[in-house]
Amino acid sequence: MDPYIRVVDNELKIPGVRGRHVFLHVSDTHLCVWDGLSSPEERAHSEEREAAWMRQKEAFARGFGEPFGDAQRITTVEGFSKLLSFAREEAPEALILTGDNLEYMHPAGERFLERVLPACGVPFLCVPGNHETAALEGVWEPGVRVVESDGFRLVAVDDRTQSVSGEDLDRLEELAEDGIPMILCYHIPVAASGNREAMRKYGVYFSVDGERGEEGGRRFVRLLETCPAVKMTLCGHIHGYSDTEIVPGRRQITASQGMIGFVHRLTVTGT
Numbered sequence: 001m002d003p004y005i006r007v008v009d010n011e012l013k014i015p016g017v018r019g020r021h022v023f024l025h026v027s028d029t030h031l032c033v034w035d036g037l038s039s040p041e042e043r044a045h046s047e048e049r050e051a052a053w054m055r056q057k058e059a060f061a062r063g064f065g066e067p068f069g070d071a072q073r074i075t076t077v078e079g080f081s082k083l084l085s086f087a088r089e090e091a092p093e094a095l096i097l098t099g100d101n102l103e104y105m106h107p108a109g110e111r112f113l114e115r116v117l118p119a120c121g122v123p124f125l126c127v128p129g130n131h132e133t134a135a136l137e138g139v140w141e142p143g144v145r146v147v148e149s150d151g152f153r154l155v156a157v158d159d160r161t162q163s164v165s166g167e168d169l170d171r172l173e174e175l176a177e178d179g180i181p182m183i184l185c186y187h188i189p190v191a192a193s194g195n196r197e198a199m200r201k202y203g204v205y206f207s208v209d210g211e212r213g214e215e216g217g218r219r220f221v222r223l224l225e226t227c228p229a230v231k232m233t234l235c236g237h238i239h240g241y242s243d244t245e246i247v248p249g250r251r252q253i254t255a256s257q258g259m260i261g262f263v264h265r266l267t268v269t270g271t
């Protein structure tokens, strides 16, 4: 396998699910893109951001004790192309991208994602990160989005402002009442009753805290704590791997940096 790609395997058992369902979860690819339509200023800014991440991504990896070598010293665009090649080979049920897909909203980056994701041929579900806006047409749409599988569903939530809108929370509560098992996908991890200490150590910027901040964020955390239909959550933002429990038995996985080749393969089966 390409030495850029590092796969982390996780499993989830959901009673009543038939068969075996494989998903790939990638986060924080922070794409810095320029193309033939970019102005000199746009290109210079993109190259400047790329150079900054070339240093910072290594610092994050060292901070989390994650391996980092020459294979990881490639541009965000080169890395993303390798991730998509891997996704094509694996042919998962869906590729889940949990935000900071782009380093910032910029025309060349938007053109790039709008072109390469649909062309990849793998169904994808993107949520926006705090570096992004609520919508990028054809890539991620505003509001709560649902992807149905066989006996469970993926649910994408926009929490990039460390809060969730009232409208989106109402929709989540409707989904919760359906009782169909859900895997929630969002960008900023939550600090809830079961993992507050573990998440708070990253600092206030790095979680949606059930005891602090805006009511929309606190209500989101309460829902994750109390809704039995939530079976697991996938997110990113902290740029390192963590596997904690929101409440006992309900795991929240933060992905390592996609921009250094981390792919998290989630296999869902019945019991």
Ligand SMILES: [Fe+2]
Pocket: 028, 030, 099, 100, 129, 237, 238, 239
């Ligand atoms: Fe990020």
